[in-house]
Amino acid sequence: MDSFPAGLRVLVVDDDLAWLRILEKMLKKCSYEVTTCCLAREALDLLRERKDGFDIVISDVNMPDMDGFKLLEHVGLEMDLPVIMMSVDGETSRVMRGVQHGACDYLLKPIRMKELRNIWQHVFRKRIHEVRDIEGQECMEEIQIMRHGSDLSDEWHSFSGGELNSAKKRKDLENKHDDKDYGDPTSVKKARVVWTVDLHQKFVRAVNQIGFDKVGPKKILDLMNVPWLTRENVASHLQKYRLYLSRIQKENDLKASFGAIKQSDLSSKDTDGSPGLQNSLDIQKTDAASGIYGMCGNKTIIQNADPKFHEGELKGIVSMPLVESKKATIHDIPEPPKASNSRTAPNHAFVPLETDVKYGRFDSSVRKQYSWCEVPQTQFKQEHKVNLQIEKGFNHLPSVGSRPFTREREKPGYMDIKPSYTKRSTQQIRQAIPIGIGAYSFPVESENHMTGFQASEPILSTTTLSMKNHGLSQIFINNNSAFASADGDLLACLLQGDRCTSNIELQNKESLNYHSQDFFTETPAYVNETQRFDYDYPWETMEYPVIDQGLFIV
Amino acid sequence: MLHENICEKGFLDEQFVQLEELQDDDPNFVEEIATLFYRDSSRLISNIEQALEKSPLDFSKLDNYMHQLKGSTTSIGARRVKNECTQFTDYCNAGNGEGCKRTFQQLKKEHSTLKKKLEAYFQLARQIGPVETACRPK
Numbered sequence: 001m002d003s004f005p006a007g008l009r010v011l012v013v014d015d016d017l018a019w020l021r022i023l024e025k026m027l028k029k030c031s032y033e034v035t036t037c038c039l040a041r042e043a044l045d046l047l048r049e050r051k052d053g054f055d056i057v058i059s060d061v062n063m064p065d066m067d068g069f070k071l072l073e074h075v076g077l078e079m080d081l082p083v084i085m086m087s088v089d090g091e092t093s094r095v096m097r098g099v100q101h102g103a104c105d106y107l108l109k110p111i112r113m114k115e116l117r118n119i120w121q122h123v124f125r126k127r128i129h130e131v132r133d134i135e136g137q138e139c140m141e142e143i144q145i146m147r148h149g150s151d152l153s154d155e156w157h158s159f160s161g162g163e164l165n166s167a168k169k170r171k172d173l174e175n176k177h178d179d180k181d182y183g184d185p186t187s188v189k190k191a192r193v194v195w196t197v198d199l200h201q202k203f204v205r206a207v208n209q210i211g212f213d214k215v216g217p218k219k220i221l222d223l224m225n226v227p228w229l230t231r232e233n234v235a236s237h238l239q240k241y242r243l244y245l246s247r248i249q250k251e252n253d254l255k256a257s258f259g260a261i262k263q264s265d266l267s268s269k270d271t272d273g274s275p276g277l278q279n280s281l282d283i284q285k286t287d288a289a290s291g292i293y294g295m296c297g298n299k300t301i302i303q304n305a306d307p308k309f310h311e312g313e314l315k316g317i318v319s320m321p322l323v324e325s326k327k328a329t330i331h332d333i334p335e336p337p338k339a340s341n342s343r344t345a346p347n348h349a350f351v352p353l354e355t356d357v358k359y360g361r362f363d364s365s366v367r368k369q370y371s372w373c374e375v376p377q378t379q380f381k382q383e384h385k386v387n388l389q390i391e392k393g394f395n396h397l398p399s400v401g402s403r404p405f406t407r408e409r410e411k412p413g414y415m416d417i418k419p420s421y422t423k424r425s426t427q428q429i430r431q432a433i434p435i436g437i438g439a440y441s442f443p444v445e446s447e448n449h450m451t452g453f454q455a456s457e458p459i460l461s462t463t464t465l466s467m468k469n470h471g472l473s474q475i476f477i478n479n480n481s482a483f484a485s486a487d488g489d490l491l492a493c494l495l496q497g498d499r500c501t502s503n504i505e506l507q508n509k510e511s512l513n514y515h516s517q518d519f520f521t522e523t524p525a526y527v528n529e530t531q532r533f534d535y536d537y538p539w540e541t542m543e544y545p546v547i548d549q550g551l552f553i554v
Numbered sequence: 555m556l557h558e559n560i561c562e563k564g565f566l567d568e569q570f571v572q573l574e575e576l577q578d579d580d581p582n583f584v585e586e587i588a589t590l591f592y593r594d595s596s597r598l599i600s601n602i603e604q605a606l607e608k609s610p611l612d613f614s615k616l617d618n619y620m621h622q623l624k625g626s627t628t629s630i631g632a633r634r635v636k637n638e639c640t641q642f643t644d645y646c647n648a649g650n651g652e653g654c655k656r657t658f659q660q661l662k663k664e665h666s667t668l669k670k671k672l673e674a675y676f677q678l679a680r681q682i683g684p685v686e687t688a689c690r691p692k
Contacts, residue, residue: 016622018590018629025576025583062621088625110569110628 005120006031013043013059013071014086019109023058023116030117040066047079054081055123058107061087061094069101076102077240082122086111101243195237202226203237565668569631585676591630592669598623599662606658611651617643630672634664 010032014020020036027034035054037043040063047054057075061068072083085103087094098106104122107115195203206223207215217235224234570584577583602619605612620643627636638661645653 016594016625016629018587018594018626021590022573022576022587022629025580029576029578060625062618062625088628089621109625110572110631112572 005123008032008120008123009035009053009055010119011035011037011043011047011054011057013037013040013057013063013068015039015060015063015065019060023111026111026113026116029113039063040068040071043071044074047075047081051079054079056082056084056119058084058086058119061085061089061098069097072098072101072103073240073243082126084119084122102239199224199226199229200237203234203241207238207241564633565671567631567633569628571631573630585679588630588672588676591626591632594626595623595632595635595665598626599665602658606651606655611654613646613649616654617646620646632665632668635661635668638664 008030010027012020012023012027012034014023014036015038017038020038024034024036035046037046040059043057043059047057059068059071059075063071068085068087072085075081075083082104083102084105084107085098086107086109088109090108095106104126105119202224203220206220209223210216210219215238217231217238220238221229221231221234573584573587598619602616602623605616605619620639624636624639624643627633627639638657642654642657642661645651645657
C-alpha cells in the first residue's frame with residue numbers, strides 16, 4: 001500500500017453484467033482492488049469468508065436474489081463496512097431508504113469516474129470515527145494530530161485490511177491495554193461488540209423500560225448497567241434495532257392487511273423459503289418471537305426455520321456486530337422475526353433458526369462465542385443452551401402495526417422517531433453502519449411478534465443454529481428474563497461479547513460525547529465508569545477471531 | 555461518418571464516450587460492454603413481450619423488468635432506448651396497458667436500430683483500429 005487510497009479493496013455487487021464490467025474497469029483505473037459479484041448472496045458469502053478482506057462495498061439496489069437494502073443491512077450489521085448503493089432510479093424516497101438503511105452514499109447510474117474516485121472518503125471517514133471512539137476524549141489531540149499532521153499513507157496502512165496488519169494491530173492493542181497508552185490511534189482496529197443474546201436482552205429490556213419513544217443511548221446504557229459498553233455501542237445498536245423494528249412493522253402492517261392469510265403469502269414477499277417458521281411462531285407466544293431476530297443472510301433461512309421454535313428455541317443465534325465507533329444513526333434493526341405472533345398469523349420470524357441455510361458454520365462459531373459465556377458465568381447457561389427465553393423483551397419490535405418499545409407494545413411513534421433520527425444523524429448515517437442485513441431476515445413476517453412479546457419466556461435455542469457458515473449470524477434474542485436474573489452475572493457473559501477484549505478499554509475510553517452530542521443531549525455519565533473495566537476477564541484470550549466477526553446476536 | 559451519426563442522432567449519449575475513454579489498452583472493451591448490453595436487454599425485452607401478452611397485465615412485474623432494462627441501457631448509453639423505457643414506465647404507473655404496448659413497439663424498434671448501428675460501428679472500428687472515438691464532445 002503505497003499511497004492512499006490506492007489499493008482500496010472494493011467489492012462490487014450488481015446483477016447487470018455490463019455494469020459490473022464497467023465498474024470493474026473504472027475502479028481499476030482508480031487503482032483500487034476490485035472484486036465483482038453478480039449475486040447478493042455470493043457477495044455475502046464472500047464477505048463472510050474474507051473478513052477484513054474488503055474496505056468498501058458497492059451494490060445495486062435491485063437484484064434478483066436479494067433486495068439491495070437487505071444486503072446493505074447485512075453488511076452493516078455483520079461486517080460493518082461502508083456500503084454505497086447504486087441505482088438507475090434516483091427517486092427521493094428510494095435514496096432516503098438507502099440512507100436509512102445505512103448506505104453511506106447513493107449513486108445514480110450512469111456512474112461517472114469522478115464519483116468513484118472519491119469513494120475512499122467513506123472508508124477513511126469510518127476509520128477516523130472508529131479511532132475517535134476508541135481513543136476517547138483524552139486522545140483527541142492525538143487524533144487531531146493524526147488527521148492534520150500525520151502522513152496519510154501511514155493512516156492508510158493502518159486502515160488497510162491485510163490480515164497481518166490487523167492481527168498485528170490487535171496484538172498491539174492488546175499489549176497496550178494495560179498502559180492505556182494508545183499511541184497511534186490509527187493502528188486501532190475497531191473493536192466490535194458482540195451483541196450476545198443476553199446483552200441484547202438487556203438492551204431491549206432497557207429500551208422497553210424507558211419507552212421506545214423516549215429511548216436514547218444514554219438512558220439505555222445506564223439501565224443496562226454494562227460497564228464496558230459504551231454509548232456508541234448502544235447508539236449504533238439502537239439504530240439497527242430501529243431499522244429492524246421498522247421493517248417488522250412494515251411487514252406487520254402488510255400482514256395485518258392480509259389478515260390471517262397464511263404466512264406463506266406474507267413470507268413469500270420477503271423470503272423464498274417456506275413458511276415453516278410461521279407456524280412455529282405460535283409458540284412463543286409472541287414474546288419469544290419478537291425477541292428473536294435471525295440474522296440471516298438470506299431470508300430463506302428464516303423460512304425454513306425449525307418449527308421447534310415453539311419452545312422458543314432458536315436455532316441460530318445471530319449476533320450483531322456492533323461497532324462502537326459507529327456514530328451512525330441507528331437504523332432500525334430489522335425486525336426480529338417474532339416467534340410469536342400476537343396477531344394472528346404465526347410469525348415465521350425466527351429466522352435464525354433456520355439454520356439450514358447458510359449458516360452451517362455458524363454452529364461452531366456460535367459455540368465459540370458462547371463458550372465465553374460459559375467461562376465466566378455459570379449462570380448464563382442459557383446461552384449455550386439452546387433455550388433462551390425470549391421475553392417480551394422484544395418490546396422494541398414494533399408491534400404489529402403499532403409502535404415498538406412499549407411494554408404494551410403500543411408505541412406509536414416508531415416511525416416518527418425514525419425521521420428525526422435521520423435528521424440528526426445525517427452525517428452519521430453516512431458512515432453509518434449499513435444496517436446489517438444478513439441476519440435480519442426477520443422477514444419475519446413475524447412482525448406480529450410485537451404483541452407477542454409480552455409473553456413469557458420463549459426459549460430460544462441459540463446454539464443450535466446451523467447457520468451455514470456464517471459465524472455472524474446469530475439470533476438476536478430478546479431475553480428479558482435473562483436480564484431479570486442477574487445483571488451482574490450477565491455482565492461477565494456480556495463482556496465476552498466484546499470482540500476485542502483488548503480493545504475494550506479503548507472502547508471505554510471513547511468519548512461518548514463525541515458523537516452523541518449531535519444526537520443526544522445527555523452526557524454519558526458512563527464514560528468514566530467504563531474505565532473500570534479491568535480486563536481481568538479470562539476470555540480476553542479467547543476466541544478472538546470469532547469475536548472479530550462482530551457477531552450479531554439476536 | 556458512422557461515428558458522428560451514431561452520437562449526433564442521439565442514439566448514444568456521453569456514456570458511450572466514457573466507455574471509449576475507459577478502453578485504454580483494452581481494445582475490445584466497448585464491444586464487450588455492447589455485447590453484454592445486448593444479451594441482457596434482449597432477454598428482458600423478450601420477458602416483457604411475454605408479460606404483455608398476458609391478461610390482465612401485471613404492471614408491477616412489467617415495471618420491474620423495465621427498471622432492469624433501463625439500468626441496462628445506461629450501461630452503454632442507449633439514449634433513445636432509455637427514453638422509451640421511461641415512457642413505458644410512465645404508462646405502467648398509470649396502468650395504461652395500451653400505452654405500454656405501443657411504447658414497447660417503439661422500444662423494440664429503437665433497440666434493433668441501435669444494434670445495427672453498433673455492429674457497423676464495431677466493424678469499422680476493427681478495420682481502422684483504435685483511432686477515433688465515436689462521439690467527441692463538441
